[in-house]
Amino acid sequence: MISNGSFWINFKIYQLWRFLVLNFKILKGVEHSKRLRRFVIKYKVSYVVNSGEQPPTIINTSKPPQPGDRVQLGRNEVEVTEVHLSIPPRGEFCFLQATCKLVEKPTKN
Amino acid sequence: MAKVVIIGAGFAGHTAAIYLGNKIGQDHEITMVNKFDYFLYLPSLIWVGIGRMKPEKVRVPLKSIYDRINVRFVHGTASEVHPDGKFILAKKSNGSDTIRIDYDYLILATGPRLNWDGTKGLGPADGYTQSVCWLGSAINSSKVYCEYLDRMRFGERIKFVIGVGHPESTCQGAAFEYLMNIHYDLLKLGLRDRADLLWLSNEPVLGDFGVGGIHFKKRGAIHTSENFIREIFRKYNIKWEVQKGVKEINENNIYWEDYSGNYGKTTYDFAMLIPQFRGVQLKYVDKDGEDISRKITNDSGFVLVDGFYGLPYESLHYAPEAWPAIYQNPTYRNIFAAGIAFAPPGPISVPHTTPNGTQITAAPPRTGMVSGIIGRLVAKNIIGLVQGNKISYQERMTEMFTACIASTGNSLWSGSAVSVIVYPVVPNYLRFPNGYGRDESITHLEIGLSSAWIKRIIHTTMMYKARSRFGWQLIPE
Secondary structure (H helix, E strand, O other): OOOOOOHHHHOHHHHHHHHHHHHHHHHHHHHHHHHOOOOOOEEEEEEEEOOOOOOOEEEEEOOOOOOOOEEEEOOEEEEEEEEEEEEEEEOOEEEEEEEEEEOOOOOOO | OOEEEEEOOOHHHHHHHHHHHHHHOOOOEEEEEEOOOEEEOHHHHHHHOOOOOOHHHHEEEOHHHHHHOOEEEEEEEEEEEEOOOOEEEEEEOOOOOEEEEEOOEEEEOOOEEEEHHHOEOOOOOOOOOEOOOOHHHHHHHHHHHHHHHHHHHOOOOEEEEEEEOOOOOOOHHHHHHHHHHHHHHHHHHOOHHHEEEEEEOOOOOOOOOOOOOOEEEEOOEEEEHHHHHHHHHHHOOEEEEOOEEEEEEOOOEEEEEEOOOOEEEEEOOEEEEEOEEEEOOOEEEOOOOOEOHHHHEOOOOOEOOOOOOOOOHHHHHOOHHHOOOOOEOOOOOOEEEOHHHEOOOOOOOOOOEOOOOOEOOOOOOOOHHHHHHHHHHHHHHHHHHHHHOOOOOOOOOOOOOEEEEEEOOOOOOOOOEEEEEEOOOOOOOOOOOOOOOOOOOOOEEEEEHHHHHHHHHHHHHHHHHHOOOOOHHHOOO
16 A cells, blocks of 8 residues: 655644744745845956057946947947957856947037 | 836736836836736646646636736737837737737746647647646646546556656646645545556756755755655655656657667656746837847747856856846846746756757746746836836845745645745855755755645735735735
8 A cells, every 4th residue: 555654744743843843944044035145246347449449448347238338438438339258257256348339429510 | 107017917927016016006007918817826736637626716816906006907918029119019818909008117927838849749739648837728637637537446557647748848846746646636535556656857866856956954964855755756656767858749658868868658648747938929029120039038038137148057057146136138128027937047957968969958947936036026126217217126046045835735634745945046056165055054855744734825825915915015925
């Protein structure tokens, strides 16, 4: 005859105790998850301008650049055209390479 | 006034809707588009699938809830998303014309598309197997199951094969629950001796469940989910076959390929196999009418969000930050994906390619709790964007806690369930450098009646929460 498990699985008083323990574990897990110190990724972004008019620049930031973003590098304003992951993220660090183009300044009449 | 549109009223979408509706529904326009006019509590379908729970117990009508919390409900199917024009097209379920719904923020919480076509002969519609993935199929499964019970009463011996039906399937937990409930039901009916039960799965080892297995501490020693499940299966006389990717099914046999590249078959009478999950096929169109799905979704149709994609498994292993934190599409930042709809950066389980080139890898599961947490997080961030233009919340699956209670018998007196308490869902080897990547003091696995009580309490409280009744915010996802 195939049974439905051992004595302890259905022993009511023991299971009442386990009920409390399991609920405590679940609440502890929920609390841990809530109180967790969030990782803030530090992005090291290497900005490379296609035309070569601006030397490559590395900037530390907490937000990864996206294509279309405009960044001020020295005296030049550049627009990000492509973003590549140069080294996979390790812990809190992530290394990105952003290819950019110079933003043409409006000509004065 | 901001317009927020949510597609899909599953765990993630419905949770987002009740947070948004209650918080900003009066001042802003929140719209829910859903194919069905009810919220379905999927985890209890395993009981519907053996006829031990009535279908109405797992359904909550949506319209009346949304009317109360200022959410506009569109009973229909979304077909196109126009991210440049910020609108979606949806076809109403009453057959009327396609309607246009404008949005400022869009939450894609579509859940999975069940890829029945991925395995020839799989599924209740065009195949030979049963399913508990949706209400209609679960009801149908229970009917077929009852027919087999009758045959067993006449002395016939029946072979039940339960597991997954594709080399890249996920959701082994639901299949495990269904298998264990069949065992329990047969035992209660006095028919267990006339049944052969078999677990057929793509997991690398028994008890992997698509999360890379679970290590937990008990009486000072480390135990594994592999030994735990093996012990249960041995005790209950359930046979198992793992490392197998199902390729084809006919009316008598299930054909598979194993890790070594060998082909074989398993006979069956009744089979319930979970299909592969893929992203729901929405069409993404830009302002020029071009299809831009490649910018928004991956090859499987899941929505790309703020994760790092394309990392090899070994790198992903030590990169908890590669998992998305705010579930925001990087190209269109007003589009968010919640629940199963978002694209995970890779598998949690060890991937495997056979010598024939077949990928046999358990895909990462996203349970109801995980989906609910992501739905809440996305809703809170959209509330932040609407009210103060800032995103304040983030939670990666490498930081997320989850509890999954797998029923192994539905009775509150003689039933049981397995409590799977996992923290974090995705192993985080940097935070927990113990070799398992999880917190040993919280991660736990246990079978017993107490877990069956918790399972029933969760069912009741989740249905209460889904109705958005008084104090619903106090109930965790």
